[in-house]
Amino acid sequence: LHLPAMAASGEENGFALNLHEAKDAGEQVRALSENGSLKTCTDLNLEYGGGVDDGTLELISSCVMLKSLNLNACQQYTDEGLISLAKGCTSLTALSLYWNVKITDTGIKAIVGANTSLVSLRLSGCKHFTDDGCRHVAQKCPALTSLDLTRCALLTDASLHAIAENCTKLHTLLLYACSGWKDPGVSSILERLSSLEVLDLCGSRDVTDKAFEVLHTHPLPLLRRLNLGWCLQIGDPACIAIAKGCPQLRYLYLLGNKQVSSQGLQALSQGTPQLCGLDICGLCLVEDRGMGAMQGLFPHLTLLAKLGTAPNYHDH
Numbered sequence: 001l002h003l004p005a006m007a008a009s010g011e012e013n014g015f016a017l018n019l020h021e022a023k024d025a026g027e028q029v030r031a032l033s034e035n036g037s038l039k040t041c042t043d044l045n046l047e048y049g050g051g052v053d054d055g056t057l058e059l060i061s062s063c064v065m066l067k068s069l070n071l072n073a074c075q076q077y078t079d080e081g082l083i084s085l086a087k088g089c090t091s092l093t094a095l096s097l098y099w100n101v102k103i104t105d106t107g108i109k110a111i112v113g114a115n116t117s118l119v120s121l122r123l124s125g126c127k128h129f130t131d132d133g134c135r136h137v138a139q140k141c142p143a144l145t146s147l148d149l150t151r152c153a154l155l156t157d158a159s160l161h162a163i164a165e166n167c168t169k170l171h172t173l174l175l176y177a178c179s180g181w182k183d184p185g186v187s188s189i190l191e192r193l194s195s196l197e198v199l200d201l202c203g204s205r206d207v208t209d210k211a212f213e214v215l216h217t218h219p220l221p222l223l224r225r226l227n228l229g230w231c232l233q234i235g236d237p238a239c240i241a242i243a244k245g246c247p248q249l250r251y252l253y254l255l256g257n258k259q260v261s262s263q264g265l266q267a268l269s270q271g272t273p274q275l276c277g278l279d280i281c282g283l284c285l286v287e288d289r290g291m292g293a294m295q296g297l298f299p300h301l302t303l304l305a306k307l308g309t310a311p312n313y314h315d316h
Contacts, residue, residue: 014065016043025049025074026056033059040065047072047096057081061088072098072122079107086114096122098148105133116140124150124174134159138166146172150200153178157185164192172198176227179205186211190245191218200227202253209237215245227253229279235259236267243271251277255305261285269297277303 017032019025025046032038039062046052052074058081060066066089071077082103092115097103103126112118118141123129129152137147138159144167149155155178163170164185170193175181181204189199191214199220201207212234223246228234234257242249249272254260260283268275275298280289295301 014040014042016045017041018045019049020045020070021048022046023050026051026053029056029059033062039063042066043068045070046074049074051076053077054081054084058084061085063089065091067091068094070094070096071100072096073100075100075102078102079104079110082107082111086110090114091117093117094120096120097126098122099125101125101127104128105130105136108133109136112137112140117143119143120146122146122148123152124148126152128154130154131156131158131162135162138162142166143169145169148172148174149178150174150176151178153180156180157182157188160185161188164188168192169195171195171222174198174200175204176200177203179203182206183208183211187214190214190220194218194220195222196220197222198225199223201231202227202229202255204228204231206233207231208233209235209241212238212241215241219245219247221246222248224248225251228257229253229255231257233259236261236264239264240267243267246272248272248274250274251303253279253305254283255279256282258282258284262287265294265297273298274300276300277305279305281306 019028022028026049029038038059041063042065044060044063044066047070052071053076057077061084069092077100095111095115095118108123108129113136121137121141121144134155135158139162147163147167147170160181173189173193173196181201186201186204186207190212226242226246226249239260252275262285265286278294278298278301280286283289289306291304294304
């Protein structure tokens with residue numbers, strides 16, 4: 001077996017190992033475990049790696065120095081693997097479990113409970129994750145600055161209230177394609193998480209203008225990216241509140257929101273002068289959606305989507 005090259009960050013400080021898309025990722029982890037190298041790994045990327053199962057996670061539990069673990073799209077491991085991992089890995093600050101459709105609250109609670117210093121957690125696509133698990137995450141990980149709950153379809157406002165109460169350091173909160181959100185939950189997020197820089201509420205079909213009223217008294221001074229695509233019940237009042245409370249906004253996605261009119265855009269032009277990216281696809285109440293008209297409202301505008309585009313949260 002050909003062992004992977006290890007990117008050393010200083011021998012005394014351990015090494016980073018990138019097995020992204022390696023078809024034999026599980027076998028390579030086993031080989032490193034057998035020769036004793038694995039235990040000094042501090043950063044392990046197994047994203048889309050093959051053969052990563054519960055046995056692999058048990059081996060990784062020997063990595064007592066591990067700070068960052070990426071298991072994105074590794075779909076063979078279960079709660080049992082996360083429970084094994086939690087027995088040895090207790091110093092994680094970044095954990096990504098995207099697109100595992102087997103794990104439940106049981107495994108997530110185990111690994112999170114053992115790593116209460118987490119600052120970044122990605123649970124996107126973990127379809128069995130519930131409010132009970134989310135409450136546990138929020139209570140155990142108050143240092144979180146980035147949380148991704150995209151497509152966690154079982155979650156409700158109970159999760160948002162727990163996050164708002166406990167995770168007040170959050171900078172990035174991704175709540176895309178979760179249909180369980182209501183006005184009270186979203187309002188609590190807007191009211192309590194004053195450090196937010198990125199917020200994705202796309203597809204929050206039951207959220208109305210009322211949720212955004214809190215911005216008039218509790219601004220989000222650092223918010224630079226907001227996705228409200230397909231939030232079909234919001235309109236001009238929400239835009240007016242955003243203009244009042246989000247002065248640093250640079251990217252705004254309003255895809256499909258047929259209740260937003262020129263009045264809402266006019267308010268945004270006055271309250272968010274730094275806006276440089278705007279998605280207005282489907283705003284049928286806005287007659288002129290061309291670049292010229294929009295640049296008249298937003299002088300810094302360089303990205304205008306009229307057909308709908310997916311947000312890129314890594315842009316600054």
